[in-house]
Amino acid sequence: MAGVSRLQGVGGQIGVIAGLRWRVFCNTLRSKGSRFDMVGLVLVGSIFGLFAAGAGLGLGILTYVFARRGDFEILLVPFWLVILFWQFFPVLLSGATTAFEYRQLLRFPLRFPAFFLLTIAYGLFDPSALASLLWLACVTVGLWLARPDLRIVALAVIGAFALMNLLLNRMAFAWLERLLSRRRAREVMVALFLLLMVSFQLFTAVGRRWGRQLMPYLRVAQPALQVLPPHLARKGIDDAARTGGRAAIPPLLWLGVYAVGFGLLLERRLRAQYHGEDLQEFAAAGAAVRPRAAPKVSAQKISAASARAWLPGPLAGLVEKEFRYLLRNTAAGLTLVLPLIIILAISLSWGSARQRPGPISRSPEMMFPGAVAYMFLIVAQYAHNAFAYEGAGIQLLFLAPVRFRDVLLAKNIFTGTLLVIETLLLWPLVSLTIRPPSLLTLAGTFAGVLFAALIHFLVGNWLSLKFPRRFEFGQFKRRASGMTILFGFVLQFALVGMVAAVLLIARGLGRMWLAPLVFAALSVATLQVYWVTLNSYDDLAVRERETLIGQLARPRT
Amino acid sequence: MMEPAIVTENLTRRFGDLVAVNQMNLAVDGGQFFGFLGPNGAGKSTTIKMLTGLLAPSSGRIRILGADLQQNPVEVKRQVGVVPEELALFDRLTGAEFLVFVGRMYGLDRATATQRTAELLDFMQLADRPKTLLTDYSHGMKKKIALAAAVIHGPKILFLDEPFEGVDAIAAGTLKAMLTRMTDRGATIFLTSHVLEIVERLCSHVAIIHRGKLVAQGSLEELRAGVAASAHVGDAAAGEKLTLEQIFLAIVGPGASERRPEEELSWLV
Numbered sequence: 001m002a003g004v005s006r007l008q009g010v011g012g013q014i015g016v017i018a019g020l021r022w023r024v025f026c027n028t029l030r031s032k033g034s035r036f037d038m039v040g041l042v043l044v045g046s047i048f049g050l051f052a053a054g055a056g057l058g059l060g061i062l063t064y065v066f067a068r069r070g071d072f073e074i075l076l077v078p079f080w081l082v083i084l085f086w087q088f089f090p091v092l093l094s095g096a097t098t099a100f101e102y103r104q105l106l107r108f109p110l111r112f113p114a115f116f117l118l119t120i121a122y123g124l125f126d127p128s129a130l131a132s133l134l135w136l137a138c139v140t141v142g143l144w145l146a147r148p149d150l151r152i153v154a155l156a157v158i159g160a161f162a163l164m165n166l167l168l169n170r171m172a173f174a175w176l177e178r179l180l181s182r183r184r185a186r187e188v189m190v191a192l193f194l195l196l197m198v199s200f201q202l203f204t205a206v207g208r209r210w211g212r213q214l215m216p217y218l219r220v221a222q223p224a225l226q227v228l229p230p231h232l233a234r235k236g237i238d239d240a241a242r243t244g245g246r247a248a249i250p251p252l253l254w255l256g257v258y259a260v261g262f263g264l265l266l267e268r269r270l271r272a273q274y275h276g277e278d279l280q281e282f283a284a285a286g287a288a289v290r291p292r293a294a295p296k297v298s299a300q301k302i303s304a305a306s307a308r309a310w311l312p313g314p315l316a317g318l319v320e321k322e323f324r325y326l327l328r329n330t331a332a333g334l335t336l337v338l339p340l341i342i343i344l345a346i347s348l349s350w351g352s353a354r355q356r357p358g359p360i361s362r363s364p365e366m367m368f369p370g371a372v373a374y375m376f377l378i379v380a381q382y383a384h385n386a387f388a389y390e391g392a393g394i395q396l397l398f399l400a401p402v403r404f405r406d407v408l409l410a411k412n413i414f415t416g417t418l419l420v421i422e423t424l425l426l427w428p429l430v431s432l433t434i435r436p437p438s439l440l441t442l443a444g445t446f447a448g449v450l451f452a453a454l455i456h457f458l459v460g461n462w463l464s465l466k467f468p469r470r471f472e473f474g475q476f477k478r479r480a481s482g483m484t485i486l487f488g489f490v491l492q493f494a495l496v497g498m499v500a501a502v503l504l505i506a507r508g509l510g511r512m513w514l515a516p517l518v519f520a521a522l523s524v525a526t527l528q529v530y531w532v533t534l535n536s537y538d539d540l541a542v543r544e545r546e547t548l549i550g551q552l553a554r555p556r557t
Numbered sequence: 558m559m560e561p562a563i564v565t566e567n568l569t570r571r572f573g574d575l576v577a578v579n580q581m582n583l584a585v586d587g588g589q590f591f592g593f594l595g596p597n598g599a600g601k602s603t604t605i606k607m608l609t610g611l612l613a614p615s616s617g618r619i620r621i622l623g624a625d626l627q628q629n630p631v632e633v634k635r636q637v638g639v640v641p642e643e644l645a646l647f648d649r650l651t652g653a654e655f656l657v658f659v660g661r662m663y664g665l666d667r668a669t670a671t672q673r674t675a676e677l678l679d680f681m682q683l684a685d686r687p688k689t690l691l692t693d694y695s696h697g698m699k700k701k702i703a704l705a706a707a708v709i710h711g712p713k714i715l716f717l718d719e720p721f722e723g724v725d726a727i728a729a730g731t732l733k734a735m736l737t738r739m740t741d742r743g744a745t746i747f748l749t750s751h752v753l754e755i756v757e758r759l760c761s762h763v764a765i766i767h768r769g770k771l772v773a774q775g776s777l778e779e780l781r782a783g784v785a786a787s788a789h790v791g792d793a794a795a796g797e798k799l800t801l802e803q804i805f806l807a808i809v810g811p812g813a814s815e816r817r818p819e820e821e822l823s824w825l826v
Contacts, residue, residue, distance in 0.1 A: 324649070324650060392645055392648075393645055393646055394645075395643065395645035396659065396706075399641070401631045401663060403631065473649060542613070549611060553643050
């Protein structure tokens with residue numbers, strides 16, 4: 001075979017793949033939408049970069065100041081920050097993607113070392129890894145400047161700590177990928193991460209109330225922390241500073257043991273993939289229905305399982321479908337629970353006896369509208385990208401003899417119902433943890449929600465048709481189009497500001513009865529505009545159908 | 558004289574400089590099992606998308622059962638069933654939930670939609686997985702549920718884009734029998750498939766599209782007669798009854814099988 005006498009070397013193969021990635025990147029910039037996205041990405045990346053650089057500078061200065069005093073305990077702060085950020089942030093962002101695109105390269109005669117190195121290289125280009133490496137570099141520079149005699153030790157220990165983090169991150173992803181190849185496991189994992197996020201708020205509230213009683217138990221656990229990598233890294237530098245460079249060797253070796261252990265676990269997973277493990281098959285096997293004497297679906301059973309018809313015609317079917325989708329979408333469902341938990345935590349914290357009374361903290365007249373506004377900011381976003389979870393089903397909405405006016409109306413009824421339920425749940429929550437708000441505050445808040453919801457539906461319907469973006473189930477990472485984010489941001493803040501201004505003015509004048517009246521009047525006017533606009537969506541949907549189907553029906557690659 | 562079930566007049570669709578469908582004039586009579594063929598990229602899916610309202614034509618008209626599709630989309634869609642190329646499924650519903658939903662979207666009352674759902678699931682041999690979400694169905698099962706959804710409202714016209722792809726032989730046999738019975742009762746079926754044997758066995762009439770242009774249209778016998786009279790068929794085939802594959806190759810692929818040995822990829826094993 002001319003020209004195929006031997007396989008390319010590892011470096012050559014990586015070079016070819018790098019070229020491929022560059023080509024793919026250039027090709028994605030051909031469409032206008034992708035270029036807009038890239039602009040958005042550059043803007044977000046710049047903000048993230050500034051944040052990372054600022055944090056790095058702070059950590060470097062902090063390290064320098066404390067190292068000059070001979071206090072190396074402070075190193076626990078950057079080391080814990082790095083390990084938590086590096087390991088948890090990417091998992092939270094990616095949620096539960098099942099496949100990394102570089103795995104498709106395994107169909108080619110790729111050498112295992114090249115595959116191993118590629119896996120690690122992908123980990124290095126992760127934003128959290130880049131930020132973590134920057135922070136560690138800043139800590140190293142801070143140490144160098146404060147204690148030039150610790151240069152080599154600092155470089156070796158922090159280098160080992162970084163390598164250990166990199167291997168841990170890749171190992172965790174490789175094993176998570178296997179675990180998350182089952183749909184149900186993916187959804188459970190997303191639920192756990194979301195709960196983990198809100199648990200910090202709850203811990204704070206619990207700490208404020210019962211902190212003193214819990215302290216002795218926390219002290220008992222302290223020695224066990226000494227064997228963890230951030231403590232080992234701190235100990236290596238601290239010991240070297242006190243008794244000389246050789247004292248850093250044992251902690252350094254332990255960090256090496258961690259790195260080798262994670263590397264071996266990663267190697268084992270990658271070997272399995274390299275030798276042809278197909279996680280799609282694994283997932284399919286998991287999802288396959290075992291042979292069983294299953295009951296057949298009868299008409300009566302289907303009927304009993306369906307909701308009662310409380311709306312006319314297809315509208316009822318559409319609303320019912322939205323609720324079924326919500327119940328099967330763990331990430332979206334938990335987004336609704338999130339504001340309730342956070343507001344409960346805040347109410348518990350602010351409502352505690354030790355908290356000094358403030359303008360908001362002990363006043364349900366401010367707390368209730370504030371809590372509703374916070375919930376509204378989260379839940380109302382559903383209206384901005386209403387077709388996000390339709391997938392290929394969007395075609396059915398165009399094939400069926402249904403007007404898009406009705407489709408959007410059904411989606412608005414669904415989101416409106418969610419807003420009402422959440423508001424009704426917040427009422428007893430604030431009442432029990434602080435005090436019940438007055439009837440005027442209740443009326444004002446409900447009227448404000450109605451007005452804000454109608455405005456959101458008005459704008460959100462247009463955004464949903466003009467700038468649709470597909471979201472995946474069981475994935476926490478959900479980025480709407482740049483235009484939707486921009487419009488949504490401006491709208492949310494304008495509305496919250498307007499509602500807050502009306503409430504504050506009414507309160508300042510001592511005439512709270514003004515607020516519900518103003519909002520009711522605004523709602524009536526908005527409802528008329530909404531109703532007229534709703535009829536124009538049939539034409540807009542027909543004009544935008546190719547964009548909608550193109551964006552939503554095909555999975556993003 | 559009754560108007561054909563499907564009529565297109567100068568139907569054209571452009572994507573930038575590319576003319577995917579060019580001035581197509583098509584007529585499909587009611588009750589026909591109609592096969593729509595063409596090589597890859599010829600414009601089959603673009604045509605079917607325009608006929609079902611998923612894609613706007615650049616110019617030209619479409620009349621379905623005597624009504625203009627663009628002017629009366631809701632009325633036309635009520636009488637049409639579609640299995641599109643990318644199956645239009647809501648994959649987080651179970652099969653039963655999806656069929657009831659589709660039935661209601663097409664205006665069936667809940668009781669009728671529920672009854673038909675049970676019958677269709679039983680017919681398609683999908684009734685023993687009541688709690689399985691569509692996302693966990695195999696490709697063949699998804700095809701079957703998509704076909705069930707396309708017929709739940711009893712359409713007068715059925716558009717099928719590669720309906721048997723991925724469906725096992727037993728299920729395909731059942732589905733073909735069902736479709737044939739539908740045409741016997743007066744329904745019109747418009748089918749695209751790359752498997753010419755299926756088209757030959759099922760369809761009474763065929764149209765062939767090539768590079769966006771309609772290059773042949775008529776009954777199988779009419780096409781056979783036309784091709785036999787032309788010079789594209791080899792001597793060996795001239796005396797026999799032509800298969801659809803021979804007709805197809807004669808119309809869209811003259812010269813493709815006449816490559817000289819030195820033109821082939823000599824480095825292949």
